[in-house]
Amino acid sequence: MAGPGPSGLEVLLSTLQDASDSESTLNILNVLDELLSAGTDRRIHYMIKKGGSEALLRTLVNTGCSPSPSSTILVPLLHLLTKVGHRDKKIGHKAEKAGAVLLLLDLLRQSLSDVKMAVACLWLLRVYASCVSTAALLGKNGALEVQFMLIAPHTKKHTRMVKAAIDALAALLNSKWNCRRAVSQGYVSSLLNMYEDWHSNDAENKHIPIRRALLHCLRHLTNLPAGRRALEQDGGMEILFRTTQACLASRGLESLAKSATQIMRKCYPKQPLPLRSDRSTYSFPLPGCPTLNPESAPTSEDDNLEEESDEEDTEIDDLDREEDDDLETDLTKLRTRPEPDRPLEELGQYARLCPELHYDFQDLDSDPDGEESSDEDGFLYGDAGPGPRFFSGGRREDQRSPGSKPVSENQGDPGGEGSGPSQAGSSGGPEPQLNPRDFHSQYLSSGTAGHEIPSMIERLLEKHRGCIPSHDPRIYTSTAANTKSIAGYSVLAFPDFWGHLPPPYRQPMAQRRQGVQRSKVFEDIQRLLSPADVVDKVVFDLEAPSSQDTVEDSDSLRFYSKFESGNLRKAIQVRSYEYDMILNSDVNCSHYHHWFYFEVSGMKAGVPYRFNIINCEKANSQFNYGMQPVLYSVREALEGNPHWVRAGSDICYYKNHFSQSSLPGRGQKGRTYYTLTFSVTFQHSEDVCYLAYHYPYTYSALQMQLQCLQRTLDPLKVFFQQQTLCETLAGNPCPIITITAQPPSRSWNHLHQFRNRPCVLLTARVHPGESNASWVMKGTLEFLCSSHPVAESLRDAYIFKIIPMLNPDGVINGTHRCSLSGEDLNRQWMKPDLKLSPTIYHAKGFLYYLNSIGRTPLVFCDYHGHSRKKNVFLYGCSIKETFWQSGSTVNTVALKEDPGYRTLPKILDKIAPAFAFQSCSFLVEKSRASTARVVVWREMGVVRSYTMESTYCGCDQGLYKGLQIGTQELEEMGSKLCQGLLALKRNSLLYSKLIIPAPAPGELSDNRLDHKPNSI
């Protein structure tokens, strides 16, 4: 013992071990106990440091080994050891070393009739067992059996000892060896019976701790598969379910209900999804990839899924650690531009996508009233005011300009794809009332039926005319006829055809009912307990369409999803008013179940129907935080309320008992699924309704919108050109739009200004499930083409290049994240494959081209949707912020970085109600190296390169705080982004100076934020 000599405590401890008579031992123990009782934990830790545990253990061995150990000394000694050992992480090992483990077990065996002594032993034993190896040592020497002897069914005597024994048993079960032994001894059944006994005899709830401790033991035992099996076989689910129901009725028993529910969820036997294969129903042969065998998909694909994170889906709060590891801190990777991924000669093909540079504007001189041919339709549709233009009642042929190819093609093919809705009601004859049910069955079965245009639908469309701005059901039908889908859709979803208007009210976040998740889980457990009550009837199956026939005349709901953007693979009726639904994987994939959009009919009004989507994959969801799915009622639409509205109650999202079958040889655990459950009470009986994850926006809707836009804009003011970037894998054209102001004349000055406007490139919907991005894009397009003075200034200031849908095939076929190649297109930007990712290949090629002619965009923004966050925000790229955030020691002072990337988000924070600057991030992550944002920033040198993320849920700040987001707010965001770009124009001097010395004094008025390193 070095230092200034032993402390008082050390002297006491050493005297304790040397004490020869029980009186002095007892005295020292009392002194020590008083010392520790008076002080804080620090005294105990000090004592442990000074060898207190060892000294007490030695005293225990000395006393315990004496021929007739005195409980007068042992009881206080055991108490003191328990107190100290509780804080000493190594108490088990120290006790083993001192030979005090089995000694304690012997003492316990000898004092079974001495309650005081037994309790003291049990407490210390519990402390020992906190070391797993000590617990195992005790177990191997019969400790489990000793405890078990002391645990009794309900009794009024010695409850303290019973409680101590159960607690000690629970601690012993920390060891797997003990668990296995306990299970094999049949303890699961005994503990269950004891739990039930205590439960039923403890009417006054005086023994909650004992009941809780019994559940604690069961929780340990059911960590083993054998334990779970035993619990199920011994009727444990039933016992726990019954007792928990009773617990829910009394206050103060929450902890029991919670613990029992956890056990039940764990023990619910895992089941594979009722599917033949996890692979998507749809597959698509890929060019140059003949070997892609569905069953030989790489295992790693599945392994990675848990880690799979969206550009927008990483929960930064939860993943701080990983986030930091993911930050790119290799300066060469951040700063060096790689060589172009293709020969420069290839870029010439993109010159055609800059029509503004080549257009000769002959028409500007010849006839001031002249129109470009593409705008003729606008005149056919009447006046050119800002209001909507719809079908005017004549025959369709009269409505179309000869140049409008898709439409005229459709004329010759009245019964072809996409013409379904036109035949609706064809059998109705003169009947004036259109029943949604009739409408539905008509257009479902109208593949070849109607050749005449039914007068009823004509009248309806006539009534409908003018109802929804920039929507035209007839144009929709004709564009949809040209849309190529894998399944060859022949039916249109009514909402897409008829159109959607935002409801005249805003919808708050849904309030979560207390205990809703537990009640849903209980309903699930009841299926297991009362299998006879489960209907288990397949009412819809994409792969077996005949399953629907059995439903026609029954009381079951009818489902349908074979239409553009539809996603529902299978629906199974579980109970009278409850359905399990399975979503389809992305094409050529076995996962990404997230997006849904389906039709439901045959309902009774006023009855809550429970829908469970049982193969969700993400670990959490905004459905737990106020978000509702969206619903569209055909009857309401026909009555003048064509709205997608947020609907559904009792919504929650939780892990369920389904799991992916782990394939033999893969050696991986089957992935577990999550259930999204919600209940819908329909307003009308026999209505036809649609339910979706979010407001749908199809590819055909985009095509229709572009046609409508072209009709409404003033061609004298707006230079608007729609071209095709390329064809997708399925052969659908991917549109690219140029919007800018027409030059006032052909004079050199005007044309020079016209052609030298800086360029802004906007893209959207690379992820098909993110339909919110399309609504934002719709707002952008409409605003840019409008007569709003800001829009006019914007067109004067910039040339907008817009690719509104980077993944048309995904959108059409109802996938959530991928294209037909089964790949996430927003991970392909680094080296896009011409054949597999043509839209990305050519979008990047176009950017290379702009770069090569010195017209690198001032701003690039890719619109996305975010499933786990609220508000709208931007992700940008900053080397400095990435280094700061990563805690890198690299000196960034000398590093020059244009702080301009912060300007646009700050402007938006001020002018866009849904936007939140505090949610923005400017970090460059390794895992995002191949996203549009990072590649355009790094390879093209675009400082203002962004991902714009729009919530699916709603806002928790600003004007829309507490509200769910609607299409109106999304569209508004699209127009606000444009307005933000005008404010950016004031800084246009910065344009083309990609790296300037920081700070930039002219950077708007609020550059105080520009250099705040970690304001996010």
Ligand SMILES: [Zn+2]
């Ligand atoms: Zn996305």
